[in-house]
Amino acid sequence: MTEFRPSMDEYRQTIKAREEHIRESWVRAMEARIVRTELQKCYRGEGVNHLENCRELAEKYTAMIRDNKIKGYKIIDEE
Template sequence: MAFTEEQAAAIQATLNERKEHIRESWIRAMEAKIVRENLSKCYKIEGVNHIQKCKHLANRYTEMLRENKVKGYKHIDI
């Protein structure tokens, strides 16, 4: 079965969309990792005052954990 140029272009566009989606998903996951590392450093530096001084990082990290999950591409094709 041979593909026409239009079918091949559609398949290539789908594959490119999948790659882009997965790449963006990994970038968001790595951003969450960086925030976690900064939060860890803040805890170590601030000591007993970490609850007040690092609250913004903790809130941002928990928000990122909810939103920035690595997801596959299957939901794109449905």
Template sequence: MEAKHPSAEEYSEIIARREEKIREDWIRTMQARIVREELQKCHKAEGVNHYQVCHELAQTYLDLLKDAKVKGYRIIDQ
């Protein structure tokens, strides 16, 4: 049985989908980084009141951390 090789158009589409996935992963990662930096500023500025004042920002950061990993396009089972 012969292995089917993708055509040039199919290969270009595969590469475009890979790049888009990696780009989206990096966007989520950078959003989490920006929120983390804002949270650090809030903690420093608010002092002992940071638990009340920065709570929403901390919750947003925790929500972003769930998906803020650059996984790549290939999953390798070990």
């Protein structure tokens, strides 16, 4: 049996794709952190009216934490 070994170019492309994936994942996570900080400022600034005045930020943050989780590069099939 011969073992498949990727060429150096394939290896470099894999490493580059992995780094881009991780970078984009972290960027999305940091965007969610920025929205969370703005939401906290809004809550403190608006006081008792925060439920009405900060609704858009809260909905945006909720969507972002659902979609922007940091995910690993490898996908393991668990069947």
